[in-house]
Amino acid sequence: MLNKEFKEKLILVAGKQNVEDSNASRLVYSYDATPGFQSLPDAVVSPRSANEVSEIVKLCSEYKVPIVPRGSGTNLAGGTCPTQGGIVLLFKHMNKILEIDEENLTVTVQPGAVTLDLINQVEAKGLFYPPDPSSMKISTIGGNINENSGGLRGLKYGVTRDYVMALEIVLANGDIIRTGGKLAKDVAGYDFTRLFTGSEGTLGILTEATLKLIPMPETKSTMLALYQDLEAAARSVSKIIAGKIIPATLEFLDQPTLKVVEDFAKIGLPTDVKAVLLIEQDGPADLVSKDMLKMAEICKQEDAVSVQLAKTAEEAEALRTARRSALSALARLKPTTILEDATVPRSEIAKMVTAINEIGETYNVQICTFGHAGDGNLHPTVATDARNHEEMERVEQAFAAIFEKAIELGGTITGEHGVGEMKAPYLEWKLGTAGIHAMKAIKDALDPNGIMNPGKIFAKDTRKRVVVTS
């Protein structure tokens, strides 16, 4: 419950209509897309400007009230769940695309702008914003920046971080700072633009961002390579990269995922093969056909049973959409869907895929695996039921084993979803005690009262390490 005095002051700042604390509105923002996390906020506040955010943050600091910034709540690691109560900050009023600068190739946006709207608007001007998280139809740019979101085009074009040029941020003391600029080069001080990108709202509240755009590639081509052998598919991925081709997209789907996706999307995906690679290249037409030919050859050499080029743009779009719908499709199977994003160096993809299958057998858990194979970023997913405690325990053990294996292979516990609260107990496995300690020093320096999305990234306890099963 909100302190009465605090609530009155909040209303003075944000307006009565922008401070909601009815049970209904609190319930709506009590969870995000992560299973197993739910907690009521004390209020939901929708500021209209950076100055209002600053005033709200000062109030929260004074009254020691947690603040959880939230876009569309597509987070998969509990990052936007208000697990310690406090206020959820919504950006429904701060959702504008402020400027597309065609001379400097930048776009300036408010945090609540929807990713796909931005992509469509810049593409209408012949420009390209590559980061394309699967949730882009509803995800917001603020959420993408806070999580450093990836997507299907990450292999060639990088992730959100690679496109953030400047930020306006409200710090825990209410200070409004601006980092970077419309500048290709800027070394004036510490790289706050990138420190805040991916910091999951634990260091400050993002209120504006300037993003880099690039010229739209001329053409794009799409193909599917089908395999009866998982490892052959994984080997194709390594061989393509080692062959010095960087495709725009290089996605992997295993048979269980294929079946579920086809059942959902009904676009004629093959379900009788063990794995599929979805491969795309973009750029000038000649170059694209040359690369596609070379990649098709590599796939065939690595025992692809068939390599099929998409014949039309519609067919290609259907394939991409099907891939993006994997989570939605899997979510229909059972009440609880747990999707992870362990990531390994590209060279280790085959080993990781094999290990995931072995781990699934060991813990008697059916794991569907798909993901951005070219990045080494896999999404092993389990459809389960949170009410079945015995099975949930096995699922958790299986994921712990997957994280351990990823780290053993030189990888990480999260490639693009973030740590949030769900993966916080595993973070020390990747960073070590000293790494966590240094991060905590920075967190405490910028947020001494611990009001900025508390409980995220930093865990109360690190999970005990398991013995890897393979």
Added chain:
Amino acid sequence: MLNKEFKEKLILVAGKQNVEDSNASRLVYSYDATPGFQSLPDAVVSPRSANEVSEIVKLCSEYKVPIVPRGSGTNLAGGTCPTQGGIVLLFKHMNKILEIDEENLTVTVQPGAVTLDLINQVEAKGLFYPPDPSSMKISTIGGNINENSGGLRGLKYGVTRDYVMALEIVLANGDIIRTGGKLAKDVAGYDFTRLFTGSEGTLGILTEATLKLIPMPETKSTMLALYQDLEAAARSVSKIIAGKIIPATLEFLDQPTLKVVEDFAKIGLPTDVKAVLLIEQDGPADLVSKDMLKMAEICKQEDAVSVQLAKTAEEAEALRTARRSALSALARLKPTTILEDATVPRSEIAKMVTAINEIGETYNVQICTFGHAGDGNLHPTVATDARNHEEMERVEQAFAAIFEKAIELGGTITGEHGVGEMKAPYLEWKLGTAGIHAMKAIKDALDPNGIMNPGKIFAKDTRKRVVVTS
């Protein structure tokens, strides 16, 4: 002078031969490439491993001795000058290229490796490391990372930061941490890889780095566009980018620079024109010729008096080398050469070039301007004599006016050289009091004793702002 006990302990850690405190060796490391900065260190220490660095840092922490890490001392902002004494850390033993990983397209190096050696070694394998600071023949990768160095290829390929994937760092408490990995995607915790990149040795000591490589572009083409009008050259730059062409290199040299460079390099550069653009594109042959044609057309439309394609690879290399030698050439003119790197959004290049000339006239200072026009990163340079105090005062005022103008145009006080000690008094102009305050909180959190390259980035006093002259 070193405390005797401290020195004995240092020798125990690093070996007698690696702890030098003779007057001669202290003198050698008392300055870097920045005019006006000189100060004797108490000793020069050359560690052989990260563990030795950790032990040295612990000792320095115990005895409150400053540590200044140093590559080849090509810093232009006083960043590697031991202005508060202490020890200069050399990496002559930690200079190896440890691994080139052709499957993951990475190279792992020690900080003392020379940039050009790395570039040559990876190019021999058909791979490409784009960051190419003009000092690359002698600069080290450790220095490049600490300064987030740019170069001629920054426009298309980005700067050092865009290629750092993983770091090993020794923190001020002696902890050794590892950030990142051979991973295209990694969001496990704060982005320490980028926070430390460009932090100028003020947060920790870099002991190893893994850098991203890309496939070597197939071909490269080079041309010179000559102008009798500075602004026409600047307009051509904006129009090329707005035309959605991103050339590999887009360098600008004004007439005073051209004359000096030609006098130095004697390769037949035109000295009877007001400005030259050096333009390069790389990639597949067809694409390169298409882009070069389009750019030549734009230059002609914008009143280039001549556009000349380099006929041979040797001619192209001579042009690039001449451009890279600009600082050396200018340094021959007078005892003191002050080179700055104010940076503006690309669209503001014409305004900035005009302003620099006006500022030169106002303060009666001859400014030669060259630089990475495509990035908006200019290097206005003054050849002067530090012993002429009256002139030096005017030079300083002129540079203050240049910084002020750059910031007014949405730019920054340094694009690629770093803040160091020289530009620290101007940093608040760019970041504001709140920005400096937040940076200082991080510095204090990670380096509570203030031993890591003290006096750099953070100034005792901010310089008073001047009134811009145009």
